[in-house]
Amino acid sequence: MLANYAKLSAAMPSIATLDNLWTGRPHTIAAALLESDGRRAIVDPGPGSTLETFRQNLHDLDAILLTHIHLDHAGATGALVSENPRLAVYVHKNGAKHMIDPSKLLASAQRLWPNDLQRLFGETLPVPGENLRILEGGETLTLGSRKLEVVYTPGHASHHVSYFDKAEGVAFVGDTTGVRIEGNSFAMPATPPPDIDLEIWDKSFAAILERKPARLFLTHYGYSDNPSEHILLFRERLHRWAALTADILRTSASDSAAMDAFMSATFAEISQHLPGGEAEHYAFSAGLNLSFLGLARYLRKRAEAAASGVP
Ligand SMILES: [Zn+2]
Numbered sequence: 001m002l003a004n005y006a007k008l009s010a011a012m013p014s015i016a017t018l019d020n021l022w023t024g025r026p027h028t029i030a031a032a033l034l035e036s037d038g039r040r041a042i043v044d045p046g047p048g049s050t051l052e053t054f055r056q057n058l059h060d061l062d063a064i065l066l067t068h069i070h071l072d073h074a075g076a077t078g079a080l081v082s083e084n085p086r087l088a089v090y091v092h093k094n095g096a097k098h099m100i101d102p103s104k105l106l107a108s109a110q111r112l113w114p115n116d117l118q119r120l121f122g123e124t125l126p127v128p129g130e131n132l133r134i135l136e137g138g139e140t141l142t143l144g145s146r147k148l149e150v151v152y153t154p155g156h157a158s159h160h161v162s163y164f165d166k167a168e169g170v171a172f173v174g175d176t177t178g179v180r181i182e183g184n185s186f187a188m189p190a191t192p193p194p195d196i197d198l199e200i201w202d203k204s205f206a207a208i209l210e211r212k213p214a215r216l217f218l219t220h221y222g223y224s225d226n227p228s229e230h231i232l233l234f235r236e237r238l239h240r241w242a243a244l245t246a247d248i249l250r251t252s253a254s255d256s257a258a259m260d261a262f263m264s265a266t267f268a269e270i271s272q273h274l275p276g277g278e279a280e281h282y283a284f285s286a287g288l289n290l291s292f293l294g295l296a297r298y299l300r301k302r303a304e305a306a307a308s309g310v311p
Pocket residue numbers: 068070073156157175
């Protein structure tokens with residue numbers, strides 16, 4: 001009986017949610033640890049600042065699967081590879097060069113968090129090119145007996161991919177379906193600069209829905225059990241927040257007044273759906289100020305392209 005049970009559990013691959021307690025706050029950034037037949041991979045290990053939180057879970061790691069290279073998802077990658085040089089790091093081709101040389105990534109992060117970069121993200125080390133496995137979408141990765149389909153899901157970032165575990169019915173979607181903290185039903189956008197693109201994003205929603213996952217796994221934070229309802233509501237809010245940003249940009253005296261107006265309008269909306277502590281937690285996890293900057297940049301790029309006749 002025991003032997004049978006051991007055999008059964010060995011044959012049943014597992015997914016563990018690792019809470020890296022970013023800035024000391026639970027349920028903000030989740031990594032997923034996948035295990036199958038003794039092979040281990042982590043989806044989005046998080047920033048360098050939180051590596052110690054779950055280092056005991058990271059022994060014998062074979063692979064790091066990055067949904068995208070933003071520091072809150074991928075910052076710890078270089079440190080993990082320096083400790084374990086045989087680690088394979090999967091990343092979309094458009095993000096690969098910034099893993100090899102993170103200086104541009106860090107410079108843009110420095111502009112977004114001028115006083116707080118080190119505290120929030122810790123060390124971001126380069127990843128040697130030979131550790132990278134370059135993705136374009138369409139690949140199938142094998143981890144033990146587990147198969148993961150790679151799907152290109154840009155919109156939040158131009159180099160964003162999602163990983164689909166068909167056997168488990170789980171889609172690891174990074175930030176493609178926004179922020180929805182496990183235990184709440186409210187989903188909202190995280191739209192930081194520089195890549196936000198709503199037209200392209202819509203195609204990513206279609207690509208996710210087409211595969212009919214039973215559950216989404218979000219970096220911020222954890223599982224969402226009704227993907228089609230989640231995406232419907234999330235998409236509606238994403239487009240509405242873009243329209244709100246356009247209105248505010250038209251009527252505000254300055255960019256900083258526009259940001260204030262966006263943050264108070266969106267925070268009021270969040271607060272209608274969530275109790276006080278949770279509303280604040282959502283705003284922090286998504287970075288409402290960054291969401292404004294990303295949407296404003298997207299709208300201006302689109303307006304410039306329209307003015308110059310570029311489709
Ligand atoms: Zn991101």
